[in-house]
Amino acid sequence: MEADITITVDGEQHRLVTDTRTTLLDALRDRLGVFSPKKGCDHGQCGTCTVLLDGRRATTCLALAVAHDGAHVTTSAGLAADERGQALHQAFLDHDGFQCGYCTPGQICSAAGMLDEAGAGWASAVTEDVRAEPELDEAEIRERMSGNLCRCGAYAGIVEAVREVAEHDGSRAGGEVANR
C-alpha cells in the first residue's frame, strides 16, 4: 500500500509517495537521498538514525514514514543552521568525539535533543533530586547519551564535547521541549 506524505527535512519540504511499510529512516535515505541519519541496526538499538523529529530526538528506524505526514525533521546537517548546532559540531571536532563518524550525526542530534530536555527540567535515571533543575554533570550526560552506541568507543570525547556545549548553553534553562 502506498501513501502520499509531506516531510520537511532541514527546512526543505518534500512530497513523496511512500510504501506504508517504509520507515522514516528509509524514506529519508532511500527516497530523499538524505544520508545524514545512519542505519546501524534498524531496530532502535543503536541510535545512529537519531534526528530531531518535530523538535524532539527520535530514532527514525522505529518510526513509519506514513505516520509522520507533515513532520519536521532536523538532521545533524540541518543543526548547523543555528549557533548551538555549530557549537556541537565544533566541540565534537575539538574533543575528537568520534573516529569512524558513523554514529556521529546521531550522537549530535541526540545531544541537541538532550540539552533541550535537560533545559526543560526533565530528570534522568541518575538525577538525585527530580524536582530540581538537573545539573548536566558527566554522569548525567553519560546516562542521557547512552541510547547512542559508539563502537569506536569515543565516549570520553563525546562527553567532553557535550559538556562544553552544555556549559555555554545555560541560557536554555527553563526552556521547553516541543510537544508532539
Place this chain on the structure above:
Amino acid sequence: MTRSIERVAAVGTAPERVDGRAKVAGKAPYAYEHPVERPAYAHPIQATIAAGRVRGIDTARALAVDGVHTVLTPDNAPPLRRGQDAELEILQAPDVAFRGQIIGCVVADTPEAARHAADLVAVDYERRDHDVTLASDRPDLYRPGEVSHEADTEDGDVDAALAGAAARVEAEYRTARNHNNPLEPHTTVAVWDADGLTLYDSTQGVHSLRSAVAEVFDLDESRIRVLAPYVGGGFGSKGTAHAHVVLAALAAKRMSGRPVKLALTRQQTFTLAGYRTPTVQRVALGADTDGRIDALAVDVVEQTSRVKAFAEQTALPSRTMYAAPHRRTTHRMAALDVPVTSWMRAPGVCPGMFGPEVAMDELAERCGLDPIELRLRNEPDRDPETGKPYSTRNLAECLRGGARRFGWDARPAAPRQTRQGEWWIGTGVASSTYPVHHAPGSAARIERRADGRYHVGVGAVDIGTGAWTVLGQIAADALGVDREDVVVTVGDTALPFASVAGGSSGTTNWGSAIVAAAHGFRARFGDDDPPAGSEHTESAPENPDTERFAMHAFGAQFAEVHVSADTGEIRVPRLLGVFAAGRIVNPRLARSQFLGGMTMGLSMALHEEGVMDERLGMVVNHDLAEYHVATNADVPSVEAEWIDEHDPHVNPMGTKGIGEIGIVGTAAAVANAAYHATGVRVRELPVTADRFLTA
C-alpha cells in the same frame, strides 16, 4: 636502518580530523550512500539449518511480489571460479555448512519488496545433525598448519620444570565468542558496465578486496574498481572479503547494468561478517621463590568453520611476553558447523593475553609479590621467541609510570579488603603487547598541481583511524612543507596499491610509502617550487631492520573495579592505559585510538558474548539489544597516556601502530581488579554479576 623523515614539524601536532567536518554533519558518504542511478536492492536468503543441503527452493511466491526482479539460488546463479576461498564461492552448490549461510538472494526495486519476498521463498532441506559445540576434550581436535607462525613451539622440558617449581599456577581460562559489530553494517553497492565492475564497499582494504573479487569472478583486476572513502568502523570484520560482496556483484551482474545495493542487516552481520572464536586456554606458569618464571605453557583450543579454516593465533603473545627456559605453546582447533571465524581487533593477541595475564596475577599472589613487581622481574632483555633484541621495549616504564599515575601503591596487598557501602573495591593491572606488522608493496603518488599544493594519493582506507589526517602530516614533513599545502586522497583502487587497514599496520605501510615517494619526488624535482604536473610514484622499500630486531608495542593497563556485595553488579569507574608505541603522529587522534581500544576491551570484559544455542546452531543474541557492547554510561573514566618513545628501526616515522594495543590486556586488568575487590577469581569472560553471587 631506514631513512627517517628529516623534520618533524607536522608530525606530533594535533590537528582535528580533515574528514571531521563532513562526518559531524553526516555528509561523508559511506558505502550505501554513494549516488547511483536507479538502484535495485538485494536481500540475502539465509539457511535456517546448520548442516545439510538444500533439496529445492520454491521462488514462485517471491517472484510474484510487485517490484521483484529476480531470485538468485544455487540452481540459477552465475558460475564463479571455485577452489580458492569457499567462503566467497556462494550459490555454486546446494550444501549448507552453517546456519545463516547465504543460499539465495532477492533483487527488487525497493528494499521493502526485496525483504518481503525473501521471506516468501520456501526452502526444502535435507538435514544432517549439526555439531557446534566447542570443548577442549573433543577427540577430533587438530593442529592447524600454521598460526601466522608455527602452530606449536617447545623449548626445554616444561612438565619437568613445572613439577619442580617453587610456585605454580595451572588453570583453564576462557574467552567468549565476540562479534565485531562496527556500527556501519557491511555494505556493498555493485555496478557492472562495459568497463567492468565498480564496488562501493565498506572495506578495510580496497586493493585486497579487489584481488578477492577478481579471483572469484575470474576477472582481470584492471576491470574492477573499489571505492571506500569513508568506512564506519571495521575492527577486522571488513578486513577480508565476505560472501555478501560476491552476492551483491552476482546480483548486479544479473541486473545487467543496474546498480545493486546490499546492506547486511545487523542480525546478518553476526553470521556473515566473521567473528572471534571462543577460546579455551590452559595456562601453566612455574616460578622460583623470587618469582622468576622457569616454565610457561599455553595450550589453546578454539574453533573454526568447516567452510574455511582460520586459526586464531591465541598463544602468540605468550611467546614474546616473558622469558622462561622451559616454554610450550600449542593451538588445537575444532572444525564445526559454524559461520566463518575471522579477524577481530588484535586477533589472537587480544584473547591470548587474557589467560596469561590473569595467571600472572595468580602467580604474584603465590609468590607473595606485587603483580607489577612480578612482571618487572620477568622482563626479558631479548625477544624470547626469536632471540633478537627488541627495537624498543618499554613495558617496564609503562608499568612504573602507570603505577604512579594510578596510585597503585595505596592498594592493600590482599584481596577483599576494601568495602564502601554496598561495594567491594579493588584494583588490577595487566600488560599489553602488539607486534609491529609490515606488509610489503604499498606505494604512494605525489603530484604538484596548479593549485600549488602537493596531492598525495594512496589506496589506504580510513576506518576511523585518522588516516586521512595523519598521512597528510607525514607527507608534509617528508616533503618539508606545511600541512596546509598537502591534500591526501585515499580509499580507491585507482590510487597506488595499499595494504589492508589491519594489524595496526596502516601508518607503518602507507606512511613508509609516502616518505619514499616524497624523497623520490624531491630527488627528481628539487626542493623548491617544482612546476605543476611534477609527479612521482614510489613504493615503500623493504626495511632490513625487521630481520635484526623484534618489534612490538607495549602497554600497561590499570583498572579500578567495584562489585556490589548484594547483586554482584560490576562497575569499572576507572581505567588507565599507559603505552609505549613509538612516535605518536597526532595526539588528539591517537588518544581516541587508545581509548577506543580500551573501551572495546572493557566491553569484552563485562558484556560481550555471542551465545550459541546448540539445538539451533545459531547465536541467539544476534542484535545490539542482546549482544551488549559498552555504552556511554559504562565508561565513567578512561584515560590513556603514552611515553615518548623513539624507535629508529620500525619505519621512517618511528611509529608502531596503535589501533589494537589498546584492547589487549584490558579484560585481564578488569578480571584481576575484580579478584582484588572480592577474592573471587574469574577465569572466564565476560565477567558477569552471577560469578560473584556465591561470594
